[in-house]
Amino acid sequence: MKKYDGVNQAMLDRFATRPGRKALLPELSDKAQVALMCRMLVREGWDDHIAGHITYRLPNGNILTNPWELAWSELTASDIVTLDPKGNVIEGEWNVTPAIGLHLQLHAMRPDAHVVIHNHPHYSGIWACMQRVPPVYDQASAYCGVELPLYNEYEGTFENEATSMSAVEALGDAKWALLANHGSLVVGKDLRQAHLRAITLEWRSKRAYQVELGGGGTPLSDEEVNKVSIADDNGFPFIWEAMARKELRLDPNLVE
Known part of the structure; x- marks a missing residue:
């Protein structure tokens, strides 16, 4: 059985579903979860002033997203904007980025992509500007x-529909991508999965950058990476809740 730090998947599943245990998080609205995602990712390096956008497609087809005017670090649940599948605002007091088309196209072409994240993170942004893919040097990166x-076909920002569509087509069925001289893109079936992918991408990029600054190292082989990678679609158990609790301790009002 696959193991993470010596704990097999069956054991993790049992702990994750064990009845009678204390709830790891209070009940949260969809909007509160999107606001939490923004706050959580800021601490992971996904923080370029007011740039960047997260979209979360609901079961009814409507889409939740962060507003254009506010930084991810200040968002609350009440700031989250609701769009129809075509990108029209149907609820909310703020505007939406002109680059929302990239997300709408991804949602339309990828039935599995209920969450789309784009920003200009610190370390993965460095690798994107170098037009290089960071090697995997440790377990967390894997x-x-x-x-x-x-x-690597930079044509400007994503307000242009043809530009964003070319990026969507280049992504194919991948879970994430580096956008050369621009930033990073992550998709996921839900917020938990997308969160793990976003923080892993930034950690992998940071660790690889640090290793290169230290004189270089030996990356893990693809075989080793596959041994420690998390096949579970629900992501690493408990990490979403732990990071969410951290944000709630710092600002309990963000869910309002």
Whole structure:
């Protein structure tokens, strides 16, 4: 059985579903979860002032997203904007980024992509600007596998529909990508999965950058990466809740 730090998946599943245990998080609205995601990712390096956008497609087809005017670090649940599948605002007091088309196209072409995250993170942004894919040097960098596409046809920002569509087509069925001279893109079936992918991408990029600054090292082989990668679609058990609790301790009002 696959193991994470010596704990097999069956054991993790049992702990994750064991009845009678204390709830790891209070009940949260969809909007509160999107606001939490923004706050959580800021601490992981996904923080370029007011740049970046997260979309979360609901079961009814509507889409939740962060507003254009506010930084991820200040968002609350009440700031989250609701869009229809075509990108029209149907609820909310703020505007939406002109680059939302990239997300709408991804949601339309990828039935599995209920969450789309784009920003200009610190370390993965460095690798994107170098037009290089960071090697995998440690276990935490390996959680989401080896393959990391690099989309290297920079044509400007994503307000242009043809530009964003070319990025969508280049992504294919990948879980994430580096956008050359631009930033990073992550998709997921839900917020938990997308969160793990986003933090793993930034950790992998940071660790690889540090190793290169230290004089270089030996990356893990693809075989080793596959041994420690997390095949479970629900992501690493408990990490979403732990990071969410951290944000709630710092600002309990963000869910309002």
